[in-house]
Amino acid sequence: MAQPDEPHPPVVPSCPLPSKTCDVVPTERPRSCCGMAVAGLRTAKYHLPEWHRRNAGVCYEAYTAGEQAERGRAEAKHLVKHAAASAQRAQGYSKATLGQRLQDIHFWRVELQKEIMELDAETNLLAAQKLRLERALDATEVPYSVVIDNLECRERRQPPDLVIDEVEKQLMKEADLIRDIRDLLKRTIIQAATQIRSNRIQKENCELDWSDKVETYNIDDKCVGYCTDSTDVQYHPSSVKFEENASTPKSWAQFSHDNISRAEQEKLASVQLRSLINNIIHDASEDLRMQRAAVNEAFDSHCRELDDAKLRLENHLQQILKDIGDEEANIVNLKKAIRDKEAFLKVAHTRLYDRSSRPNVELCRDEPQFRLVNEVEELTVFLEALKRKLMESEQNLKNLEETRMKLEKEIAVKANSIFIDRQKCMGYRVRYPVDLEVASYKQ
Template sequence: MAQPDEPHPPVVPSCPLPSKICDVVRSERPRSCCGMAMAGFRTAKYQLPEWHRRNAGVCYQAFSAGEQAERGRAEAKSLVKHAAASAQRAQEYSKATLGQRLQDIHFWRMELQKEIMELDAETNLLAAQKLRLERALDATEVPYAVVVDNLECRERRQPPDLAADEVERQLMKEADLIRDIRDLLKRTIIQAATQIRSNRIQKENCELDWSDKVETYHIDDKCVGYCTDSTNVQFHPSSVKFEENASTPKSWAQFSHDNISRAEQEKLASVQLRSLINSIIHDASEDLRMQRAAVSEAFDTHCRELDDAKLRLEQHLQQILKDIGDEEANIVNLKKAIRDKEAYLKVAHTRLYDRSFRPNVELCRDEPQFRLVNEVEELTVFLEALKRKLMESEQNLKNLEETRMKLEKEIAVKANSIFIDREKCMGNRVRYPVDLEVASYKQ
């Protein structure tokens, strides 16, 4: 027997419930006047089996609804617990994923920052080398002006010293060398400017990538700090989708890797260009120094040759002047000898003339007559010889005078050449820079 306080278990009918609780028994009695008010409600009485069946059905429905509700509550509780655990795990996993992403972003950000600093430092070094090239180019203006001035000055030499000698050949070689060096420096300056521009473009690309990384790091770092207790979280249904232009982790990492790789390439090219600039400036300085020494040696040699030639000409001039004096004295002596011989000839002619007036037989070809005739003939021969010698001496004197004038002209030419080479050219070459490499460092 059941306890009074325990609920009676529902009575489950042994047969299935009919589709309708009961059948309405139509009454033949006329309806009451209030039938219209009770419209929609059953007015016939239930049969007892029907009443039991209906009560059993109501209890069964209540029991089924209770069981379903209980199952729903258990499922809801389990779902809530599972959803909470799943959401917690998903949030923790997302947080861990964001943390890993932050590490990746930090890694590439530091790599980009390192590359930016190194590329900026390398660009500054290359800019300093470019400045050295510009200063070296400016330093070549004075040597080129000196060489051109030397060539122009040497064009004012007088013939026969106006010759294509070794000095001129070395000066032309020096002028060509300076022109080649200037062209090389100009081309290298353009190359350095292009490389600096490439470095800055790649540095700007890395800076843009770095800036994006910094902004993304702050965004993801803020996302890591979000939790269910955060006050600034809200629904954004439209954000649950992938952007069409979104990158993949592989392409994202490859993008930064390519930027760093290109930066490394530009940095390597810049380092190689700086080394090339050092070599160019050093080699150009050495070539100019060696050519300057060659020109100076050619000038020294030529000036010594000019000094020796001028000294020899002066010695010959001294000898010619002495010869001219001797020749003039010789001419004076010859003229005096001719006058003396003419005096003797006059005496002999006068004797012969006076003896031609001897009378009659006294006009005799005696020994004195023959002697006077022989004397006249001898004096005439001597006079002719002396006159010929006088003409030769006068011609020799004329030749000596012409030689003297030529020597004096040659000496003047040599003196002019020495003045041009030693005073004008070599004196002007004192302005020549000592070292192009040193000049490239000067302010």
């Protein structure tokens, strides 16, 4: 059905129209009897039927051209309407697609920003834990120096007390424990530094992705705002083709998903490492506290043993000193007894000597003579016994003096050991940190 605004069909001419334009075929011109005088007038002329056919052909061509132009105008008008509607729909669909794309970009941008903030916060927490490890490592220097100083001080004990006792065993155990703790703390510090570096690398990857998302969001948001009335639109024919390195929606979403997934993995590893650091510091502090208590208990017990040993030695020394005094008095008495007996012996010898001068028959073995001889023999036996006893007493006194010297030396050794263990070692252990876990928080 024809549109109301379409023009009426043209009026068909009354003359019959041939089906196609006739080709005028030149015919043989009739020869005139006038000869050469009229030859030029007859050269290009047609017959009358040819002329009619020629006119009919021109009219047909004009009619078909007008009809074709009318159809072209109708098609053009329809095409204009269709193109306008299609362009409007395409632009609306593109705008809706860009809007949806903006939502997708915004979603991933928010997720990336959230992950960046969480990863940054987690990195700061891990850095704080790493600082705790470093402070704990610094705090172990004092206990280690205390233990080494204790061991070196106890090397200055004198030989009788220079033994591998329970105190030395506990000190060696404490030194090994502190070395192990220091090695563990150093390894954990390296592990924390590596994890912090991994967190920051992944944070940078997420930040680069987030930055690209922000830039892309701004570009697409600008694209959504374009319309046919925009003044800054122009042709860019080269932008129609797809870039060879362009991603697909699936790979685009997977890229951000992988970044977030790796960030989550690093964050989880960081959280686990922080928990491990807490456990390490707590366990190390508890082990050091228990070992410190064991060493102090060993010192207290050993000092009590030394005090008891020194007290027993002092008691023995007091008894030895008393025995020495008694022995010296005994020697004095023995010497006096010997002198007394020698005086009696001199008297008996003198009597015998004088009686040996009796003349002739008066030199008789009478009862006084026998008694004097018996007296001399008895006094000689007593003197020999007293002299032997005097020698024994003098040897006993010498032994007592040697024992006194040994006891005094032993007491001095014990006093030196007590001074080293109680004054030097235990006094220096007062500087021992109370709690490694508390020390890790101190500035």
